[in-house]
Amino acid sequence: MAKTKSEAVGKTNVNPIVRYFRETRAEIGKVTWPTREEWLRLSGIVLAVTVAMAIILGAADAISSQIMSFLLYS
Numbered sequence: 001m002a003k004t005k006s007e008a009v010g011k012t013n014v015n016p017i018v019r020y021f022r023e024t025r026a027e028i029g030k031v032t033w034p035t036r037e038e039w040l041r042l043s044g045i046v047l048a049v050t051v052a053m054a055i056i057l058g059a060a061d062a063i064s065s066q067i068m069s070f071l072l073y074s
Contacts, residue, residue, distance in 0.1 A: 014022075034042065
């Protein structure tokens with residue numbers, strides 16, 4: 001859909017920085033924010049996965065270090 005000349009002229013007269021902040025504010029207004037319960041549940045999941053991956057990667061590092069030490073210093 002083509003814009004009319006008056007619409008195009010009206011948009012170009014606005015400072016780009018001001019237009020950016022207006023559009024950003026409009027987009028933030030469209031966001032569906034999670035409830036407190038959803039936020040807590042999702043944050044708990046992220047925390048649990050992060051801890052689990054830290055344990056797995058730490059164990060893999062310790063095991064590979066032991067294997068390399070055995071191979072290099074035996």
